[in-house]
Amino acid sequence: MSWEESIARIPADVEQPDKIIGSFTARQMAILLGTGATLYGAYMAAGDHVPLVVCAAVALPVAIAATLLAIGQRDGLSLDRYVLAAIRHQRSPKHLVTSTEDTPMPPTWIAAGSQRLPAPLKLPARGIVGDGLIDLGPDGVAAVAEVSTVSFALRTPDEQDALVAVFGRWLNSLSGPAQVLVRAERVDLTETIASLQDNARRLPHPALASAALEHADFLHELSTRHDLLRRQVLLIIREPAAGANGRDVAAARALRRLDEASRVLGSCGLTARLLDARAVATLLASCFDPSAPPLPDEDIALPGEVITTGGAW
Template structure:
């Protein structure tokens, strides 16, 4: 049995029209017919046609039109929701107080609370999604597919397909680009060059450090990061531990299966997940320091020496 390539393509119920398109066209036609039967005795037919024609054309465009791969009716609804949604959001878990009267008189919308899907990061590195459960994030290594022989490529595809067929819950593969900071590498090369036993080695190390410094100054260096996110739903707060255990077990199974094609999965710890979420919110910001205190961690300072 052949499986279609686009398994998410909506089903056609009448000809080439989907249920959503039929509902739009049939609903518009029914409304226009009902309006005509009510106004036929009082309004000339030409006026009815002039009023109904733009509505019918709009319904046809909404039903069959597409914009950036999205059906036009969904695009219009998304535009309306964006227009009506508040544009100034603040990260507050409490109810927003009413603005003063002089601010309300300007006609501007008050700020609204920013509702994020992630409630926090637990000590085991899992992301707490609240009523949606938990999510485990792992960084996956890569392999060169183009440099493999046809038999090796078939084997890689077979292993990946076996993992997809074994999925028992939601999973996401995220490929993102992040900035690369070569300052530590350059400083290490410059420091180690002084201790090399031969002047030619020291000169080569310094030249390579100068090349990297010039490269980072003239270009925005990026590296590709592949992440595997495993999500497990939790019915309530008491079921979080069970959901976390299932997510870690599924991640371990994925690591074992993907290891057959040379891929390694590294579960991100709490600091790495926090840094990842921070970089997703502000990719241009500098990376978080390694000694940043975790949420709930006690900060201690040394006394005077």
């Protein structure tokens, strides 16, 4: 076989389902054939007792609904899966609590309504262990590192090829699950503006103080007129846990894989910094409200820390 004959075209969408008959997938054929077989069986059972017009009037809406479920889409999701997700969402509890146990029934002397009790909130992350690793319970542990960026467009073609080669070398060396997450979060310039205004009074020359105050005013106007965002690139390494000491072994493997990725990516100017426990807690808290500004470090309490207030007793 020649080289030209061995070339196979790979579609751009590798997750696209295979076509079985024409442009119909196996799922679509199952819906259409199943509906057709059901309608035919119902007609064979009741066709002798029910007029043909009545059978057609009953079967036509069912056939149209099955066709819409098979070929329809909503937001890139097939209509049958969309309907199943809507039913599952409707039947699932809407009030969730962060309790690992079932919510007890209220006492009989409380005039409680007939509303459904809150259900436990099941999150994939069980907690944050040493070195900032995320405990995923039976799924193992995950290590999170913040990775710097490089300007790809400003590089020469040879430098771009070198960057792509280094990144491909790291991808080929992966021995477990890894995720590159690019997220955007709001930037709060309040502390920066306050620091500029405070330090401007200590500058030795009036011109420097005036320039610092003008820059603080510029930042204040910029933050009030625009929504400032910063881009953060995260590298998540996950390792499954198995056995009695599976979590410790998985943690060691995750840290070792992250160190290897840091060395490989460092050859193209990227720096991977492992997030500590407080940074991971801040990151997880910000994921619940991405549009809100990040919380200060002093407002984040780690598991096991005692939360106190500054008010007088």
